[in-house]
Amino acid sequence: MSVRPRQLPLALETAIGYSIHDFVVTGPNSTAFKFLKSWPQWPSPLVVLAGREGSGKSHLAAIWAAQSFAVQFDKKRLDPAIEAASQGIPVLLEDMAPGCFDETELFHLINVVQQGQVNFPLGSLLMTSRLRPADWQIKLLDLASRLKAISLIEISPPDDALLNAIMAKLFADRQLVIESQLISYVLNRIERCPAKMIEFVKRVDRIALEQKSKITRQLVIDVLASMQMDTDPT
Incomplete structure (x- = not known):
């Protein structure tokens, strides 16, 4: 029985654009x-x-x-x-x-x-x-x-429009394509702060690369579940 080897992505951080053109004003x-x-x-x-x-x-x-x-x-x-x-x-x-x-x-x-x-x-x-x-x-x-x-x-806490824009930008910075409906799905199920959003996108990027997969609803669900498991007390 053969086992298909996984592609192991290099642990490299994607640089997040800090130019004025990358900033979302709301x-x-x-x-x-x-x-x-x-x-x-x-x-x-x-x-x-x-x-x-x-x-x-x-x-x-x-x-x-x-x-x-x-x-x-x-x-x-x-x-x-x-x-x-x-x-x-x-x-x-x-x-x-x-x-x-x-x-x-x-x-x-x-x-x-x-x-x-x-x-x-x-x-x-x-x-x-x-x-x-x-x-x-x-x-x-x-x-x-x-x-x-x-x-x-x-700076006031981010509103829905800003959170959606930030999430879309985080995926775009990594050259990842995600449907807008999935972004809304994630924001309704994740702690609504940029730090958690950044962690979510990192995990999605890594798993999608490992599996050579598009960003699907099931992949998103799996990542959300893994983040929840990490935060639950043992």
Whole structure:
């Protein structure tokens, strides 16, 4: 009895497009999109973009960075960011959270950006976070005061139109074809957050490649079941 060998796909991540043309603008993210696109006509050179995981913060930040020629720096080591800001280079810090940065260094960075506006009017600082700055548990009072005055742009939770568009884009990024009815079927049976959607598409892609199969309703059902099994307590 012969056994047909499975095609084993390489464990490679498909790059998700982060260009402005890949971004889906709908109600929940339209305010943030318009604000970031308005750079350098910001009311303040200091901005925090807040939203839950998978809300599109990194995509929006990438769009702004491409527009402003900003440089992303490691939030755990801000000396290089301070040096860049002192030269008028726009700075991007991603995923700011309590305890992940040196408060004195961040305070210094903010001061450098603010004080450099005379000589470097394009100098800016954009920080992304799942939390508002008020929830960063800041101990340095001077920094807490600075953060209270910072421009805060929040991304609302995604609506149905955005979730459908995100799911369609995730499949398109992997050059996968799926019927729109199946996308609706999935969204009614999966946790409605982009992180889970990304995981779902990864699994569908892998299994479809292993089986050399189109994306069928049965394949979708099987992947949903496997994800449910992974989340159920043992």
